[in-house]
Amino acid sequence: MTNNKVTYLLFSLTFLLLISCDKSGKIKNPFKKNKSGLEYAMLPLEDSLPKLSDSYKNTKKREIENFFTNNFANDFENMSFLVAKNGQIIYEKYDGFADKENNILNSPETPLHIASVTKVLTASAILKLIDAKKISLDQKLTTLFDKFPYPDVTVKTLLNHRSGMKKYNYFCDDKANWGRDKTLTNKDLLEVIINKNIPLETKTDTHFSYNNTNYALLALIIEKVTGMKYSQAMKKIIFEPLGMKNTFVFDETTPKEKGTPSYKYNYVKYPFDFLDAVYGDKNIYSTPRDLLKFDLARNAPGFLSKNLLEQVYKGYSYESKGSKNYGLGIRLREWDTGQKLFYHNGWWHGNTASYITLRKENAVIIALSNKFTRKTFQMKRLSALFGDYPFTLKDTVAKDE
Template sequence: MIFIKKTNILQILVLALVLSSCAKEKKKVELSDDKLPKSTLPKMKPLNNELPKLTAQYVQSKKRSIDSFYSKNWPNNSLNGSLLVAKNGQIIYEKYEGYTNFKTKKPITATTPLHLASVSKVITAAVILKLINAKRIDLDQKVNTILKEFPYPDVTIKTLLNHRSGMKNYAYFADKKEIWDRHNILTNQDILTLMATKDIGLESKTDTRFSYCNTNYAMLALIIEKVTKLSYKKAMEEMVFKPLGMKDSFVFDYENDKDSVVPSYKGNKVEIGKDFLDAVYGDKNIYSTPRDLLKFDRASNAPDFLNPKLLSEVYMGYSNEHKGIKNYGLGIRMINWDTGQNFYFHNGWWHGNTSSYITLRNEKVTIIALSNKFTTKTYQVRKLSSLFGDYPFRLDKEE
């Protein structure tokens, strides 16, 4: 009996050691899965010292033309926001006018982050493209292989990027009281759960037509989180903002930032408050400055930003089932004229915030306009493109 007891004790000790070892190993795996090492994240790289250096004569000539446009577009310095024009990464013209807050009269400056609205999509797309470039995900990968509860089997990362998924806009279906209680703040995960559990059908069959839809980019943000094992906010910091020195850029955090960020206003200067849709990110909710966006623009035009094949797919038009010059690539809008000239840009509008980001790739020109007081004049800065290349926009023509 004593021998049997000793054997049992020995077996128990061995089993305990094995289980302890397994537990440690399991804990090790869980820890390694919890947060991806920063060194493995594909990061954007700055593009510095672009040549040729602009001459003083060239800069002065362009400044005069831009200043004339500014005076016509925003008479009496009525821009409430910021404007920047640069070539070869060198700033030719910048202007900061108006107030971050009409009550306190705090002025907008070069370091004032304003809401980018849908220009945020360009940055979301850049991070997704870097992950594709690093072979962490595939462009044609089905979304439901990454987000397991995603209910639409034919939707791919590509059809999210180019707005051909066929999904419905979350702002419309979440607005129905039987779907969502508007007293509760909606999150990206809530959108996914609602689509999976509330029988939210597609608006059109996947990849049959272009339909601009914010839901696409809310899902891309969740994919970034799933793949990087970081929050979208942290992923943006580690992959874009910190590497490029974008010190005045951040992702809006509803709970922490709602009372401190620059508010937005109607055209008559009435403040527009936050609502239940303001916590959703990826499609919007990046705050930045023109100087920071210039850094992003030049980095996304660097030779090593993406491999050539993937880069060519970014600037390919995917919304041409109906003949026309307006098109959409992978996270970028475009106009494709019959002359062969192409114009790449993205506009944004959320609450009173309007934004315009223009990248003239051949001319290495960046044009950025941001405003926190509603105005469509922000979008008129595209006319400045005619100062740098063969673009059929007239500076003296009213639109």
């Protein structure tokens, strides 16, 4: 081998080693692909966060237990609940029945319907597609769906609930449009919108109106762009790469017995109805531990480009004065102090859910219930244990939803 060839070989090897090392000097494989093989898949957090001391964890655990005792006593059943900081679980609680008729208890592995917290996951998949330039934030739906009747509706106005469209449960129960005697799917909903002359409720991008129609259409956009069914796309983009083994989408093809039942306050089971196959706005089943994995990945460096991430976590609706607002797939509270809280609640049949992500403090609070209760929505008060959030831990009559 000539001297020039030896020099070139050594240079190439040195270059590969340099680009294959992380900040700690450990060698990485520069050609490593994410497990799903998709460039827009979410990736798990690789860097370990600072370890919490036993003293810190024990103190926070006592404070959380006192919160339950002071506010709920023993009246807090059918709850799957988790609090974590730096990816480390401080407290978790699994109570009540996953299936009362068959005496099956809730456990850390029991998937519960997360209701509208599904919107955070749907939005995350859409945002990954935007970041990968598969679609654009300001892309009009008329470019995605033939004969779509609203020319000003964009991906962005779906994400921030400013599309002005009507809620599908308000017009699809009308027999003239669809009716309650047959199951509605996302594709059916799109056909109704296109063919039944459903008018806008308000002019697009003039008002905030929380609307499940927006996220049912976002699910169809995911299908259109990826060429996969929403359930498969979510599996490949989020669930599998993050190791969310107890998380799945319920749709019209899912056996009904796979869905964990939900109950009214008196343990009367909610029956399935004609809207139970619509997904994107709801219909993801998950566990607090799986959602912790999702939260870590969503708050990891590299989840989204800086510019897009900044657009996610800001409010878009200031027509009415108040602290509540909505970003791109996330609710927020903004106070005069400059403090912000990011969260999302959910409610479908007997299922209630709350996801509170404390981004500055690297903490998360997750509460899921399959027996109807509004207490799930009070879990954001626990944010006061981790930062300067204006909530009280002892107000038993708080109704902060």
